[in-house]
Amino acid sequence: MTLAAANGGEPLIRWDWIGDHTGQLADLTAHHLKLALLPILFGLIVAIPLGLLCARWRWLYPPTLGVANVLYGLPSLALFMLCIPYFGIGSGGRADFTIIVPLTLFSLSVLVPNVVDGLRSVPDPVRQAATAMGFGTLRRLIQVELPIAVPVVIAGARVAAVSSISLVSVGTLIGNGGLGQLFVDGYSRDFTTPIIVSCVLIIVLALVSDGVLVAAQRLLTPWARRGTR
Template sequence: MNQLWTYFTAHEEQILDWTVTTIWLAALPVVIGLALALPCGWIAHRHRAVRTPLTSGLGVLYTIPSLVMFLVIPAIFGTRILSPVNVVIALTLYTFALLVRSVLDCLDSVPESILSTATAMGHTTGQRLLSIQLPLALPVIGAGVRVAAVSSLSLVSVASVIGVAQLGQLFLDGNNTSSLPPIVLGLVLFAAIALVFDLALLAVIRLLTPWRAATR
């Protein structure tokens, strides 16, 4: 423990800077990925012809190793190899691929009888989506977002291999110097950020679904 504290105090400013970078590199793709997954999942739900090509293609996308993605994206978008934008784009694609399936499955799970009743009451397609389908699907979508957030955070560390400075650099430093404290400190910080992400998302989900607490 003393070695960890000594290492942290000796590199405090740099580690805090890496922490901030790690947080926004992991969080931003989740926000963007969810914003893209919601309409795409709804389109796949509404149009069966789109469902299989979309889900199959995204499944293949998710299997591409993150390191390969970090190296290919600069060639596609013309960004610098060390630009954090590459990490954001790659993790957004992974998050999008993961969440589209969650959104689609959730929308499919809403009973048709409920939708028919809403239609009979004069609800339009958009009104049914916003007032019925999404609220009912929100808890399960939220669970998918929690998984995506932790997954995004874990993949951020891989970006240190290509030189993007964030907390993953601690693992490289520990390996290069055969020193254990930076590696352990990196694990502790990643675990702490993952816990904060998960608790924050859980609080948001509970805030958006007050009827679940009332039911319990």
């Protein structure tokens, strides 16, 4: 199937281009995943303790939420630019942190509120029952409260992962955008195939990551399947 685009009968997509570039596409996909998903991992590592602190000392939460909301409104491109002096420009090695650090901050703006909401969703009777069974604060937290918070935390991780995968491509404007490289490549040559192929690959990556997180949630909350749902 070839659809003729408005400009000069050039087809929107040339299928043979895909076959000729499988190696490049695989490399870019792997790099894209690294740039997009390391921030989610780092984000969780920071958000869980931070969320715990906010759930423990409630006065901490409003200012933290305020900072998270401001982070959420930052333009990704601007944040990438601000990191260039610290980590450098280009693709691979240290320069990857120019993309990874801002995306970690974005993921925090979604993850921290979700960790706090998740911990607050633990019913008081459950907490009291754990205490009555002789659980100390730490053990109650790890064995009772965090597992109950898992669905809300994963819901946040899903939103963060999908937007992170999509946002990596903005990094292409500073020369490191995983599959996004192909947007500018196609745009500068007036050639739609690379743009469409990389868009489709990014959407597929997002949907697959989302599916993996849903599966992880099922594995981590086996009781949810036995319940009423």
